[in-house]
Amino acid sequence: MHRGYLAAFVLFLHLGSGLHAEPIYPILHPAAVARLRALVRKSPADTHQVQRLQGLGEYYLHQYNGPGGPADKDSAYACSRRAEALSTTLGYKPGQIRSRYLLSYLLFDSGQPAEAQRLLSAAINLSRRCGYGQLEAEGWYYAAEAYTGPNHDLAGRIRCYQRARRLYQKLGNREKDAYLLKTVADVHYTQGNYALALRELLQVLATYRAIGHPRLHYTYDLLASVNCSMGNYREAIRYGLATVEAARRSHDTTDLPLFYARLGIANQEINQLPEATAYFEQALLHAQRENKVDQVLNAARHIVSTRLAQGQARQALAFYSDVLRQYPPATARVELDAALALAECYMALRRYDLAERQYLKILALEAEMGESYRNRFMAYQKIGNYYMTVQQYHKARHYLNQALALNKQGGSLRRNGNLHLLLFKVDSAQHRYRQALAHYQRYKALHDSVFNEKKSLQIASLQIQYATxxxxxxxxxxxxxxxxxxxxxxxxxxxxxxxxxxxxxxxxxxxxxxxxxxxxxxxxxxxxxxxxxxxxxxxxxxxxLRDKEGLLRDKDTxxxxxxxxxxxxxxxxxxxxxxxxxxxxSQAVYLQDPAAxxxxxxxxxxxxxxxxxxxxxxxxxxxSLVAMQAYIPELARHLVHSFNRQDSVRLELNVAPLSLDASLAVPVGLILNEALTNALKYAYPAGQPGPVAVSLQLHEGQCRLTIQDTGIGLPAGFDLHKSSTLGLHMIRGLSRQIGGRLQIQHTGGVQISLQFTPVKHPKPSLALT
Structure with a gap:
């Protein structure tokens, strides 16, 4: 298989229906497309000409699925047919296979599934017979992409992805294997299986970092969206910032408008409207620079929503009307989103007659687009709110229930809560008090969940401010x-x-x-x-205090x-x-070195x-006294969870009900931290199970702290007296600071014991045996 050909085949794997689709190879730049057109016109009929024709076909198909229209689809079909015919004449089987992949997608899109399936199966079988493992894997990826739309078999789609993964694993291609796992995670996210999607994405991120993959921003972007849907807004904002930083670092700024828009949405979810507006304005600026009409209107629509939330309805309408004059919608989807924004402006201004015109237009466009319109739940929510405002409660309930069902497939907690609040108002207006109460209770639970998340936003804000x-x-x-x-x-x-x-x-x-x-x-x-x-x-x-000493007479107070x-x-x-x-x-996010x-x-x-x-x-x-019976178990469990050893290491705690002065508790806690850290890291390698015992007892006026494991012990030839590791250095120094006697035994595991006097002033002695 020619490496130059592989680089030219850049688009069809970007045709999936995932919300966060990343091209498996970089998309062709318009300048490269111009060069391809010139070469196609004057080059001889050889295998390189096949590759150029397919590259052009993929570019036209990308335009058709993005800002283009039927003309781009016709151009994609013509280039793919020419490439297949030339590949057949030359006997160039890789060209035949890839051309059929592309043609089958076009046939699926044109409503000819039987012919598309025939072409696709023939291409996959041909790649298998010829031993083209890479091409066969790409074929199964493409077969998965045939399962498009929310009503199709997502489980079947995942099965195809897994077959492609097995082939990439057999080829030793870790990058493509991780890419497909990310695509599977995207499907799980679409299904609403957020926890599974999050685990898979963290595995993808670890693999990408291990192999030095340069384009981490798409993975960060999907992690941000999953966390946002789970209500983890702090993590969503952190990953959103990492997305923008990684995109800039890799010089892949094609989707920067979308990345900034999603950062704005995460801030909007927790009612941080000034921050959300700033990110939406960044998205608008980058979309205007790239002259991407659909993304310009998307960013402008979000700016309208933040201005409406701040009571600036007239300014929002004037702003959006000006944007529409400069960037008129070119597709039905963008036109529908524009109608939604205008309708919301009219609703805020109480111009219900103008709002009704926009909502009727939305319903007509939504019926025309069918399953390809992904923001249907938002449209239904807005239409339901309109009918509730004009007191047509039956219609309002119908659309709000549909919006609630769609939102569960990938929406946010805040939107879910808002839908329950609207349904509460509808049921209350019709005296359906039992149903109204149920909706209100659900709204309060979701609202409190978002509110509690806002309490941790201060630390996230500090991280954002340091990062910027x-x-x-x-x-x-x-x-x-x-x-x-x-x-x-x-x-x-x-x-x-x-x-x-x-x-x-x-x-x-x-x-x-x-x-x-x-x-x-x-x-x-x-x-x-x-x-x-x-x-x-x-x-x-x-x-x-000295000046007012005469006034402080009440000793108890x-x-x-x-x-x-x-x-x-x-x-x-x-x-x-x-x-x-x-x-x-915050610094660990940017570190690559495992030691660091x-x-x-x-x-x-x-x-x-x-x-x-x-x-x-x-x-x-x-x-000034620390209850060690509560402190030591909490510290020990934290360390076990920190090293992810809760399933393999069994803690055995025996702590007497002692209280130590803070001047003793701090060094004792640090000694315990270092000893437990060494046991968790080295006592039971490769996830082996075993116990770690921690004991603190008082006997004849002396405290004795013991940390013991039954693991592999210290390495052969390890000299305790000459070791200069940071952990042992801290343990010795802190033991000397509190005047304690330190003993380390390494027979049948490692036992570290410290005997000290539970008084405030330490002794200057230290013994090591």
Whole structure:
């Protein structure tokens, strides 16, 4: 098979009905198409001419399925017929096979399924007889694409994809195998099987990264849409930003308008209207640059929806009317979407007569398009809302129920909730109170789900701002968070410890990931600025306390306020540690080196270890004591889940009801974190099952912490006294800090035990046996 021919065959695998179709090979640029036309006119009748004719046919078919019309379909058919005839004359079997694939698609589209199936089966059988494994795999991919439309057999489509995958796996083609798995995930997403689609897409992403695949943006885009449909808006926005970044990095900006539009939709789902409008305007700008009329009108329609949501109906109508004058719709689908936008403007202006004209036009166009119109559920929702407004409740219920059924196939939680709210109003108006109550309860459940997701949006916003280099806004947000802190002398001690711990972690990470050094330096300066501000506020508050000393006579009240302030600072320290963890997580998205990713994850676990201490402190009854019986199990389970060992490693916990001072609990927690991390990573390789025992007991005034596994033990020749690994270095140093006695045994596994005095002031002794 000629490699040049394979590169020329670029389009027919892009003809599927998936919502996030990615071409298996790059689409021909218009300049390349012009060169092909010139070569076809003057080149001899050889195999290269076959390839050129097929390339032109594929380009015309792409235009027909996109912004073009019947003329492009006729051109695609003519080029494909010429290519098949020339391939037959030359006896060029790869040309015959590919030409028949393309012709069969055209026949399917023209309503001739029997002839199309005959051509397709003959081409697949010919590729099998000739031993063309690559061509046979492409044939099964194409056979899957014959299952188009929502009413067709999606299970049969997946079976064809799986046959193509097996052939690519046999050929050792990991890239095409991953591509087909992504296509299967797209089908599962269309079916509404979001959890399965998400697992498959994460597997695709891991494979693409392992082989250095340059075009990750289509996978990121599909991950963003799946998370958006599941209500995981934070992840949807994160993957949406990664989509845009990856598209720019690979210089494949063809679908940038769609990527920006989907980012806008994710923000619109959580009612972040200014951010959504900004992304829609970016989509409009890029579509105008590429002169893509359908994408221009799509972006403009979304801008109209955000303006209507902000009460700007007249501005929205004027804006969209101006866009329609510059870019008149060229296809029925775009004309239908334009009618939807105009109808919404008229509804907002209460011009129901003009809105009715647009809705009747929509119903006519929708009937003409049939199953090819994918936004039918949106049209039904808007029409149902119109009929409810004009009090034609029977029609309103009919269209809203149809919209609800279609939305379940790939819609969002917010739209689902809005549909239930509209049905509640319709049933209430007709005194169907039992049905109305059921719809309202469903609306509230979905609304609360979206609202709860918005609570985690602040961290996502910080990640977005760091990714887009808006550091000044980050500083302002963090400063506002710290203005409400009221501190005392003990507060300064805890805050200083948190700052030093964060700085140490950032320095360790910078040594592992040197190319992120400058970002870490900025973070250090930010933390120092925060510390300076807190110190200044401490001095001010101390002066205020001295000035008003005569007024603070109630000792009980003073103690309560002091305890409240201590709990508040523990809460703030825990939040700051979570921000550091988020920073590490945001950097991990862009790392390719497995060692760097491991270092980042272990640093996150150390930050989480300290964060649990402060969470325990502000939740406990005592202001400075950590309940180890609650803290150690929570930390151990977090680490097991972090390393995905919950199905293979069995935790055996024996923790006495002890409470330690925070100055002891922090180093003890870090020692436990390092010991458990080593056990989870190395004790049971290749996913082998086994126990890991953690014990903390008090005997004769001494605490004894033990972490033990029955795994493979330490490597042969491993010298504990000479080892300089980071984990052992931290364990030794922290044991010395609390004046503990450390013992490490490696007979029948590894046992690490630490004996220390449960008092606030550590001893300077350390023994290692």
């Amino acid at each position: 280099k808006e550091k000044e806004q980050n500083i302002a947000l963090l400063t506002k968070q710290n203005r409400v802190q009221q501190v005392s002398i003990q507060q300064k001690e805890f805050q200083r410890n948190a700052t030093l711990g964060g700085t140490l972690l950032l320095l360790l990470l910078s040594g592992t990931v040197y190319n992120r050094y400058r970002l870490k330096q900025r973070s250090n300066r930010l933390l120092e600025a925060k510390q300076t501000e807190i110190n200044g506020k401490n001095a001010f508050l101390e002066q205020v 003073l103690l309560e306020e002091k305890e409240w302030m201590l709990k508040e600072i523990h809460h703030r320290v825990k939040n700051n540690l979570q921000i550091i963890s988020s920073l590490l997580s 990713l491991t270092a980042v994850r272990e640093s996150q676990n150390r930050v989480h270890t300290m964060g649990l201490i402060h969470q325990n402190l502000y939740q406990s009854a005592g202001p």
